[in-house]
Amino acid sequence: MFEEPFRWLEAISTRHSYVQEKLKKGQPVIAVPYQYGTLMLGFSPQPGKIFELYDRIALGGLGHPADVERLRMTLLDMAHLEGFNRSEKDVTIARLLQFGIAPSLKQNFEEVVRAPYLIQLLLMEIDFNNQASFFRVNYDGHWETFKKGAVIAGDTQLSDALEEKIESTDFTSLSLDDALLKACRIWEEAKKDIADEESDDPALTLKEAFEKWTLEAAVLSTDTERRALYRSLSPDEIEKLKMACLS
Amino acid sequence: MNLLNPENQQQGDFIDLLNRSGYAWPDATGMPAIDKASLTQGTTVLAFHYKDGVLVAGDRRATAGNAIMYERCDKVIPIDDYSLMAIAGVPATAFEMARVLSHNFEYYRRSQLQSLSTEGKVRALSRLLKDNMGLAMQGVGAVSPIFATYNLKSDAPMIYFYDLLGAQFEIRTHTATGSGSPVIRGVLEHEDLWGQNPLNQRSQEEASLLAIRLLQTAGRFDSATGQARPDDNIFPIIACITAKGYRFLPEEEVASLFQQAIQRT
Numbered sequence: 340m341f342e343e344p345f346r347w348l349e350a351i352s353t354r355h356s357y358v359q360e361k362l363k364k365g366q367p368v369i370a371v372p373y374q375y376g377t378l379m380l381g382f383s384p385q386p387g388k389i390f391e392l393y394d395r396i397a398l399g400g401l402g403h404p405a406d407v408e409r410l411r412m413t414l415l416d417m418a419h420l421e422g423f424n425r426s427e428k429d430v431t432i433a434r435l436l437q438f439g440i441a442p443s444l445k446q447n448f449e450e451v452v453r454a455p456y457l458i459q460l461l462l463m464e465i466d467f468n469n470q471a472s473f474f475r476v477n478y479d480g481h482w483e484t485f486k487k488g489a490v491i492a493g494d495t496q497l498s499d500a501l502e503e504k505i506e507s508t509d510f511t512s513l514s515l516d517d518a519l520l521k522a523c524r525i526w527e528e529a530k531k532d533i534a535d536e537e538s539d540d541p542a543l544t545l546k547e548a549f550e551k552w553t554l555e556a557a558v559l560s561t562d563t564e565r566r567a568l569y570r571s572l573s574p575d576e577i578e579k580l581k582m583a584c585l586s
Numbered sequence: 587m588n589l590l591n592p593e594n595q596q597q598g599d600f601i602d603l604l605n606r607s608g609y610a611w612p613d614a615t616g617m618p619a620i621d622k623a624s625l626t627q628g629t630t631v632l633a634f635h636y637k638d639g640v641l642v643a644g645d646r647r648a649t650a651g652n653a654i655m656y657e658r659c660d661k662v663i664p665i666d667d668y669s670l671m672a673i674a675g676v677p678a679t680a681f682e683m684a685r686v687l688s689h690n691f692e693y694y695r696r697s698q699l700q701s702l703s704t705e706g707k708v709r710a711l712s713r714l715l716k717d718n719m720g721l722a723m724q725g726v727g728a729v730s731p732i733f734a735t736y737n738l739k740s741d742a743p744m745i746y747f748y749d750l751l752g753a754q755f756e757i758r759t760h761t762a763t764g765s766g767s768p769v770i771r772g773v774l775e776h777e778d779l780w781g782q783n784p785l786n787q788r789s790q791e792e793a794s795l796l797a798i799r800l801l802q803t804a805g806r807f808d809s810a811t812g813q814a815r816p817d818d819n820i821f822p823i824i825a826c827i828t829a830k831g832y833r834f835l836p837e838e839e840v841a842s843l844f845q846q847a848i849q850r851t
Contacts, residue, residue, distance in 0.1 A: 391696050415697055419600060420607055423689045565667055565831075567692070 350451040358478050359495075361402070361457045366552070367492035367501060368399035369526065370463045371510040372471045373518035373558075376568065377463045378510075380522055380556035382548045389555045391569035393418040393430050395465045397559055401491050402458035402478070410458060413440055427566075432464045432474050436482050445480030459491040465559045465568055500529035515558065516583070519572075523554075523584050545584045554580070598702075600693040601686065601713075628661045628680065629810040630766030631672035632800060633732045634774065635759060635786040636793035639743040639828035640734045642672050643797035645766070645805060646820055647812025657812050662823045666691045667831040668736040669707060674764030675729035679721065683714045683729060704737040708746050708754055715752035722750040730763045736827050743827055760785055766804030766811035773800060791843070794824050794835065798847040814844055 368381035368388060379399050381388045387407070392398045392414055400407035417439050422430045448455050460476040473489035476482040483489075488505040492498035504525045510518050527545045534543055548554075554577055559568040572580075631644035644661035647654060662672045663684040671687065673680035690710055694702045702710070711733050721727030733746040733754075745757040760774040777796060778785045788796070798814070801822045805813035814821045821840040826833050835843075 390699075393696075394692075412697065415693070416603055419689055419693045420603065423600075423604070423685060424609070566664075567667075 347451070351449065354448065354451060354455055355479075358455050358457055359493075362459060362478075362493035365401040365459070365491075365493035367490055367497060367526065368401055368461045369488070369490050369501065369505070369522050370397075370399060370461050370473050371488035371505060371508075371518060371522055373510055373513050373515050375515070375562040376465060376558050376560040377471045377473075378515065378518050378522065378556065378558050379461070379463055380519065380554060382526075382552040382554055384552055386553065386555060389557045389571075391557070391567070392462070393422065394427055394567045394569075395467075395559060396430070396432055396435075397463050397557055397569055399461040399463075399491065400458060401460075401493060402456070406456045406458045407460075410440060410444075410456065410460065413443075428467060431466070432462045432472065433484075436462075436474060436476060441476065441480045441482055443480070444476070444478065448479040459493075461489055461491045463489075463559060465561060469561045471559075494533070496533045497529055500532050501525060504529060515560075516580070519556065519576075519580050520583050523580065549581050549585065556580075598694040598698040600690040603693070604686070627675060627810065628659055628673055628677050628764065629808065629812075630762065630764040630770070630801060630804045631661050631674050631732055632762035632767070632770065632774070632797065633672060633734050633745045633757070633760070634778075634793070635743065635745065636788045636790060636826075637786065638790060639736065639826055640745050641790070641793045641797055641824065641826050642670050642732065642734050643794075643801060643822050643824045644672050645801045645812045645822055647805075647810065648677060649810045652809075654812070657815065657818075657820050660823055662825050662834075664688070664825075664832060665707075665733075665735075666695075668738065668827065670734050670825055670827060670832050671711070672732040672734070672763075673729060674731075674767070676727050679718060679727040680729045680731065683711070683718070683731070686714060687711060701738070704735055704739070704744060707735060708733060711746075712748065712752040712754050715748055715750065719751055732761055732763060734827050736829060736831070738829075741829065762800075764811070766801075766808035769807040770800040770804050773803065790826055793826075794840075794843050795847045797824055798822055798840070798844055802848065816841065816844065 366382045370377060370379040379389050379397055381399060387404055388399060390398045390411055398411060414435055417435055418430045444456060447453060456478050458478050462474040464472050473485040474482055475489050475491055488510060490498055490501040490505060513521060523545055530543050556572040558570050560570055628648050629645060633640055633642040642662050646657055646659050648656040648659040662670055665671050665684060665688045671684050687710055691702050691707060718727055728750055731748055736743050745761060747755045747757050747761045759778050762771050802813055805811045821844055824835045824840055
């Protein structure tokens with residue numbers, strides 16, 4: 340195969356299509372800033388979408404749960420070893436990606452005889468100057484950075500629509516409650532924007548989503564004296580949001 | 587290390603992860619003798635139950651032999667949101683133990699998506715002390731810690747005292763360790779039995795005042811224990827653990843309590 344570049348290119352192309360097809364039904368994970376930190380949320384049929392990675396880093400995953408778990412553990416190991424051997428201040432997403440998983444993911448994707456990772460990852464970080472950054476990682480190792488928030492979604496159209504809405508919203512001035520509500524509204528609007536008659540999406544409205552799935556949400560909050568900024572939203576907070584969304 | 591190798595999957599033990607990445611906890615076997623006078627040592631720390639939780643306090647002095655090396659040593663170290671370790675002995679080893687413990691607890695919580703049990707936390711420190719036995723027996727890496735934590739399952743604050751080999755003892759009332767501790771252990775016992783109130787019925791303020799007085803007392807009888815130096819803003823470290831987690835008393839609060847504590851009555 341490798342003696343014939345065309346066959347290799349074709350294999351890579353097929354691989355892209357295969358992974359994208361597998362990811363297509365994955366529900367989006369949205370990460371945005373708010374007044375006192377950053378917020379990440381997403382609907383899922385089972386827990387396992389949003390995780391704490393290190394003191395000031397959180398991870399959102401979409402795709403095959405086993406692949407998300409493997410990459411989560413890899414990032415977790417790297418972050419903790421780095422924080423222990425050097426300092427907590429040396430643990431940054433940029434370094435974890437650039438020198439850690441991005442090259443490995445690329446290599447994995449291009450070795451066409453091995454099964455590809457069926458994932459997309461979203462990471463958010465608050466640095467020691469309390470500045471927020473967002474990172475999107477693709478299954479082929481490609482990664483991008485964002486300042487105003489970011490999204491991962493199996494459906495490219497939905498991802499683009501959400502990205503546009505995040506870009507045009509000033510989340511940094513919102514309280515946590517307002518940012519949560521706004522992020523949920525954006526999710527619903529984007530779904531409606533791209534909906535067509537042939538869509539087989541099981542949930543198009545927030546009401547349907549709350550009935551069908553669990554909303555996972557977590558923050559990196561600068562409004563704390565704890566070293567670790569990560570906090571999962573409590574069931575009470577989620578219930579309050581649900582009431583606000585459905586009213 | 588191949589980062590995407592499935593064999594690298596963890597079970598939540600950070601010490602195992604360290605071992606696999608080439609870090610080894612010190613092993614004293616075959617080590618030459620070390621001049622003990624060149625090692626810094628930390629001294630008096632104490633902990634006791636009060637009304638809302640446990641109070642942990644320590645003086646600030648580090649010594650090497652007869653020399654006073656440092657007067658701003660933090661001997662009460664946060665491990666996780668609900669746990670503190672107070673150290674007497676060699677800071678180098680103690681700080682390393684605290685770092686390993688802290689990463690261990692956080693690594694477990696993040697990887698296993700649940701907190702390590704109190705029993706697991708207590709055993710983790712015991713394991714480090716046992717592994718440090720060689721150095722402790724040589725007298726160069728000896729650490730005598732107090733571990734205080736809040737058990738969220740049983741909704742109770744807990745204090746554990748350890749010996750050098752890692753045996754752990756749950757303390758229901760009070761404990762103290764370090765070279766200045768013998769002179770205040772008796773006071774603690776007396777206060778608990780015949781003081782105005784038993785220790786576990788005292789308010790946080792009453793408990794803090796007592797801790798300041800005890801450490802001042804230890805400093806008068808033990809040259810390795812540093813007394814407070816208000817002119818230089820050096821006061822004991824005082825922290826409390828309650829159901830909300832640990833909290834260090836701010837320096838201004840300790841300064842104010844100190845003025846109150848040292849008044850003769």
